Amino acid sequence: MKNVISSVLMLLIVVTSTANAKKVIVKEKEAKVIVMVNTASWCPACQGNGARVEKEVLSSYMKNPKVTIVVNDLSNEETKKVSKASCDKAGITTVAQTNVGTGMIYFIDAKTKKVLSQISVTKTTEEINAAFKNVIEKA
Template structure:
């Protein structure tokens, strides 16, 4: 079920990105997750159901999920990271259960937050990133 939800959200993100080609992406929202991560297990589903859809509706934000569960999922995620131009950032910032809001132009960190934080704290980090971009 979780894999289906994540795959659906990734597909939705890809479609939304294609539809928003007219608008420039200002922020890349990178969520690092892993099947073995306790924070991801406890809070990942809530994040994907409540927060991710709101973030993905904004055409100025590109949402990416970096799956660090194993070598195969890392390799699959790497293609997406390359396309976004953030492979080095992702390699240097590989803590799971975190969302990194990255400036799409400079590839610099704007804000970061744990998915274990409250919805309010996550949205605060999201809005902070948008205001800086």
């Protein structure tokens, strides 16, 4: 009986994991642009502008099916490890390793994984929104 329960639980885990993996793949296939936001707790530009950019820009694109947003937190080794997992999942590990400027937003083609453009979080809300719109329209 114990073996039967263990087998059923294992099967349930595999089925659930497969279903979740399919959802992620579908989302990434729909997305045209991956937005990587490099931040760090010690970054003055991030401290001064992060909350504004999150509230006034990023929040309005969170549900846009053409956009996948990945936060790449470079504060310390622990946050880097968590961020690496997110970058791996989005397929942008190489881009994240070569674009390490904090306080930056990188717009990445979801298909080719090439950086399309970038903008600093110190720019105005209007400039950052314009950068988002420009990249999404071209994608």
